[in-house]
Amino acid sequence: MDSLTALLVPGMGGALFYVLLWCPLLxxxxxxxxxxxxxxxxxxxxxxxALQWSGDRLAPASPVARDFKVFWRSALVWCALVAIVLIxxxxxxxxxLMLHGLxxxxxxxxxxxxLLAWRMLHDEVLAxxxxxxxxxxxxxxxLARLVSRDVSSLSAVQVRESxxxxxxxxxxxxxxxxxxxxxxxxxxxxxxxxxxxxADAMWGYPGMRGGRYWQWAGKWAARADDVMSWLPARITALxxxxxAQGLPLRTLxxxxxxxxxxxxxxxxxxxxxxxxxxxxxxxxxxLHGKGRSAGPLDTRRAARVGTRVVLALxxxxxxxxxxxxxxxxxxxxx
Numbered sequence: 334m335d336s337l338t339a340l341l342v343p344g345m346g347g348a349l350f351y352v353l354l355w356c357p358l359l360x361x362x363x364x365x366x367x368x369x370x371x372x373x374x375x376x377x378x379x380x381x382x383a384l385q386w387s388g389d390r391l392a393p394a395s396p397v398a399r400d401f402k403v404f405w406r407s408a409l410v411w412c413a414l415v416a417i418v419l420i421x422x423x424x425x426x427x428x429x430l431m432l433h434g435l436x437x438x439x440x441x442x443x444x445x446x447x448l449l450a451w452r453m454l455h456d457e458v459l460a461x462x463x464x465x466x467x468x469x470x471x472x473x474x475x476l477a478r479l480v481s482r483d484v485s486s487l488s489a490v491q492v493r494e495s496x497x498x499x500x501x502x503x504x505x506x507x508x509x510x511x512x513x514x515x516x517x518x519x520x521x522x523x524x525x526x527x528x529x530x531x532a533d534a535m536w537g538y539p540g541m542r543g544g545r546y547w548q549w550a551g552k553w554a555a556r557a558d559d560v561m562s563w564l565p566a567r568i569t570a571l572x573x574x575x576x577a578q579g580l581p582l583r584t585l586x587x588x589x590x591x592x593x594x595x596x597x598x599x600x601x602x603x604x605x606x607x608x609x610x611x612x613x614x615x616x617x618x619x620l621h622g623k624g625r626s627a628g629p630l631d632t633r634r635a636a637r638v639g640t641r642v643v644l645a646l647x648x649x650x651x652x653x654x655x656x657x658x659x660x661x662x663x664x665x666x667x
Contacts, residue, residue: 368452397549441480447590451504585602612627
């Protein structure tokens with residue numbers, strides 16, 4: 334019997350495949366219905382605490398030119414923390430998969446859920462528009478919860494643009510990429526990605542931040558996140574433009590390259606083109622410069638487009654899981 338049949342027929346190697354197949358859909362359902370777990374029980378918060386404690390001891394308090402010692406020390410600490418993440422998540426997955434059927438799928442989904450967050454992103458972005466309806470300062474304050482940039486001088490349109498950009502970028506970081514790596518490597522893959530992405534957010538921005546100099550201390554973390562986000566960012570962009578009429582991929586690629594990041598420009602450019610709006614970071618880039626200014630309805634449209642991407646992602650993840658399972662099954666039977 335071939336490897337595909339062995340996977341799909343219950344009792345002949347298919348049970349594990351079905352548990353992993355159902356897990357992403359269940360995790361997304363839990364995310365939408367229940368939202369985020371308490372901070373005390375949130376694994377991404379634990380990652381952030383470990384990175385904060387380590388970073389305070391790694392990054393120098395003043396600028397240092399070409400500090401390779403700090404670079405390699407930070408890289409080793411990053412790798413050590415990754416090893417802990419992989420061991421803990423791998424052990425948790427192993428214990429859950431010793432169970433059977435729906436119970437195993439449900440428990441694995443509960444473990445996967447904290448590693449993705451669509452409902453929170455969706456609600457936080459819409460909250461920016463609600464706050465803007467009250468006043469510009471309120472909109473800026475709400476946006477500050479989403480972005481790291483200085484929001485004090487942004488206009489109402491710029492606040493809205495930043496919120497839409499954040500939704501597009503974090504759609505990849507918080508949903509597509511974790512599920513992509515889950516499809517490839519299971520729970521350890523999703524946990525590894527969330528750690529790499531959190532490390533980049535905390536260590537990866539060069540220059541002074543939080544009283545520490547990150548030019549060399551954060552370089553490894555930034556490059557690791559770039560590598561792990563490369564393919565998911567482009568998948569996110571393709572899912573965003575799915576169904577859009579008359580949108581050449583060359584246009585998407587040309588717009589995406591306008592941002593300094595090798596990855597975040599792809600979902601942001603795709604969102605700008607799909608909505609027909611201009612998205613810009615003053616003094617850094619302008620995406621779809623011929624587009625119109627973003628209006629209040631565009632924030633809600635962006636949220637709907639994001640939900641469409643999340644739904645379209647489910648069969649994509651399933652297809653990747655099937656491909657991985659077939660390759661693994663064929664390799665084991667060789």
